[in-house]
Amino acid sequence: QSALTQPASVSGSPGQSITITCTGTSSDVGGYNYVSWYQQHPGKAPKVMIYDVSNRPSGVSNRFSGSKSGNTASLTISGLQAEDEADYYCSSYTSTSTPWVFGGGSKLTVL
Amino acid sequence: QVQLVESGGGLVKPGGSLRLSCAASGFTFTDYYMTWIRQAPGKGLEWVSYISTTANTIYYADSVKGRFTISRDNAKNSLYLQMNSLRAEDTAVYYCARAPVTSVESGPDYWGQGTLVTVSS
Numbered sequence: 001q002s003a004l005t006q007p008a009s010v011s012g013s014p015g016q017s018i019t020i021t022c023t024g025t026s027s028d029v030g031g032y033n034y035v036s037w038y039q040q041h042p043g044k045a046p047k048v049m050i051y052d053v054s055n056r057p058s059g060v061s062n063r064f065s066g067s068k069s070g071n072t073a074s075l076t077i078s079g080l081q082a083e084d085e086a087d088y089y090c091s092s093y094t095s096t097s098t099p100w101v102f103g104g105g106s107k108l109t110v111l
Numbered sequence: 112q113v114q115l116v117e118s119g120g121g122l123v124k125p126g127g128s129l130r131l132s133c134a135a136s137g138f139t140f141t142d143y144y145m146t147w148i149r150q151a152p153g154k155g156l157e158w159v160s161y162i163s164t165t166a167n168t169i170y171y172a173d174s175v176k177g178r179f180t181i182s183r184d185n186a187k188n189s190l191y192l193q194m195n196s197l198r199a200e201d202t203a204v205y206y207c208a209r210a211p212v213t214s215v216e217s218g219p220d221y222w223g224q225g226t227l228v229t230v231s232s
Contacts, residue, residue, distance in 0.1 A: 045206060048221075103155070
């Protein structure tokens with residue numbers, strides 16, 4: 001069982017917006033502004049899309065945005081495109097014995 | 112451009128050993144903590160180990176503590192993972208990733224393509 005809880009799957013039609021949630025505790029998501037979101041296409045390495053809750057690395061589309069409220073972080077993708085279909089993982093810094101914890105991943109299907 | 116290239120994966124019997132390597136290029140290696148993260152087939156991501164820039168800080172996941180050893184050679188821009196007493200549950204793709212020393216808490220910002228380790232008799 002993963003430390004952070006994500007929905008197993010989400011879906012949306014092209015052009016729509018979707019939100020993926022990531023729920024943790026006060027020891028990770030709720031306690032620090034160090035939540036990251038990774039996109040992983042099949043057979044590929046994860047790629048960071050959002051870091052520190054809401055920051056986008058250079059080169060990442062502004063269709064991707066992040067936020068946090070209490071122990072739950074969210075990734076929103078607007079204007080869905082076919083290329084957004086992938087697995088998405090959240091990660092947070094944690095005060096426990098590991099530096100980072102991951103969510104179980106959410107499979108995004110673009111209908 | 113940034114490159115992290117893992118090697119050393121393969122098929123090994125339970126109880127066996129394997130040494131993974133990660134060759135880094137395109138950035139200043141000593142400006143980054145380095146970490147190993149694995150992904151079992153069809154499963155999510157699991158942090159395995161990390162090492163600070165001068166190797167004076169090292170952490171392991173409980174699942175590998177006492178069996179795996181992380182190390183780095185800053186002169187060769189390389190990261191290693193010595194894996195002993197391997198178990199079937201260690202079967203996974205192992206990713207090498209970096210985390211900037213100025214913001215380690217933010218997590219890895221670049222990952223290699225991974226190397227597959229299969230533990231089976």
